[in-house]
Amino acid sequence: MEDVHRGAIQSNYVSLVEQTDLDLMVSALYEKGVFSEQMIERYKDTQKDARQRKRQLYLDVMTRGPRAFAHLVDALTEAGYWNLVRDLDPDSQLHSAQDRPSPRPLPPRTREEKPFISISNGRTKPVTGIDPQKTNEEKVNQKPTESEMNYSHEDFKIPHFDVTKSTKYYDDDDEVSGIKAYRTRDRGRGALMVFNYTEFANRVEEPRLGADVDCVKLKYLFDEMGFTVRSYPNYTKKETVEVLESLKTNSVIVEAGCVFVVVSSHGYARAHSSDNDFRCHDGTLMSTKDFLQYFNNLHLPRARVYSDILIAHSTVPGNVSYRDSKDGSWYIQVLCEVFARYAHERDVVELFTLVDQQLEERFRIQTSSIERWGFNRRLYLHPGLPRPPRDRPADATRPAQPAQPAV
Numbered sequence: 001m002e003d004v005h006r007g008a009i010q011s012n013y014v015s016l017v018e019q020t021d022l023d024l025m026v027s028a029l030y031e032k033g034v035f036s037e038q039m040i041e042r043y044k045d046t047q048k049d050a051r052q053r054k055r056q057l058y059l060d061v062m063t064r065g066p067r068a069f070a071h072l073v074d075a076l077t078e079a080g081y082w083n084l085v086r087d088l089d090p091d092s093q094l095h096s097a098q099d100r101p102s103p104r105p106l107p108p109r110t111r112e113e114k115p116f117i118s119i120s121n122g123r124t125k126p127v128t129g130i131d132p133q134k135t136n137e138e139k140v141n142q143k144p145t146e147s148e149m150n151y152s153h154e155d156f157k158i159p160h161f162d163v164t165k166s167t168k169y170y171d172d173d174d175e176v177s178g179i180k181a182y183r184t185r186d187r188g189r190g191a192l193m194v195f196n197y198t199e200f201a202n203r204v205e206e207p208r209l210g211a212d213v214d215c216v217k218l219k220y221l222f223d224e225m226g227f228t229v230r231s232y233p234n235y236t237k238k239e240t241v242e243v244l245e246s247l248k249t250n251s252v253i254v255e256a257g258c259v260f261v262v263v264s265s266h267g268y269a270r271a272h273s274s275d276n277d278f279r280c281h282d283g284t285l286m287s288t289k290d291f292l293q294y295f296n297n298l299h300l301p302r303a304r305v306y307s308d309i310l311i312a313h314s315t316v317p318g319n320v321s322y323r324d325s326k327d328g329s330w331y332i333q334v335l336c337e338v339f340a341r342y343a344h345e346r347d348v349v350e351l352f353t354l355v356d357q358q359l360e361e362r363f364r365i366q367t368s369s370i371e372r373w374g375f376n377r378r379l380y381l382h383p384g385l386p387r388p389p390r391d392r393p394a395d396a397t398r399p400a401q402p403a404q405p406a407v
Helices: 003-011 013-019 022-031 039-044 050-061 068-078 082-088 136-142 211-224 237-245 288-295 330-342 348-363
Strands: 191-196 228-233 259-264 267-269 276-279 285-287 309-313 369-373 403-406
Touching (some): 013 050, 013 211, 039 050, 068 082, 211 330, 259 288, 309 348
Parallel strands (some): 259 403
Antiparallel strands (some): 267 276, 309 369
């Protein structure tokens, strides 16, 4: 398999595992000759978790020769996973003519290079143009997450976090301290929304190398914890606002027990205000205050105004947030490790406290910070526990919505 195809599978690995049916894909790939009858026995072993078997399936596809990628795309097309096909193959006929990326001329001396390049060597590809005719819905469903495919097979390793699973629910009130807990078990497990801006029109900023690694790691981590994951890479300000305005009718978000929102971009402190700005793909700025207003109760059907919101910053406002071009930001590296290890028994405030401790111990020169807006209860994420049947009425308060503008 060519590196470009292997890289496409790697960057969409979480989505493939999350969205596809194991038995359907095993049968289709067997019929197309990607796997022999003997080889598919490992994917039928019901003693292993189905998700684990799917992970192995897509890892194995990458070792199955030069035609394996084409067969995978065909199998996904026939099974109706058209969004995945669009993300895997920018040249797919499932893209409309205007959405299909046009060939980009390369400078003469780089014409021999592969289109998927390493993020660790400082070379960058041209910033894509912005199509004003494309609607937000088309972009959600059709745009390949090419910023997450901006590295080669040799440089990228599919993330793996051994997420410790919960054995019991911790959302009962703490009678000793008097601190109540958010009751999330009567709702969906949770949702992760990732707004990741890595490239900017007209090169108003340099590409943010390594930020897409953060995105892949976060999607893998929260998928393992049972969250629904939604990603919005390189959106313009208008498209970002359209997504935010759709929140109150988005069933994934409305029915979630808690929502994590990650904003990753270049950030700018305002001189005479406590507000900050972050840059969108089209080069325009959006204030964090304007962004966060979509998470108050004027936009979501709840009882209070600004409440149940925890804002975590990767650094102290006005200071630098460090990022490695290969391994991603220091903050997300530590966050993923802490959440994977301790989310089964620690509440969210404790988790972010541990993140800050380990960030300081490991790197010495960066401190994170959090703000609490009416976030006055304990929130447990309960990774691995199923949603049980309702045994009492759901908590009438608004579910916690930790927002994490990493600006």
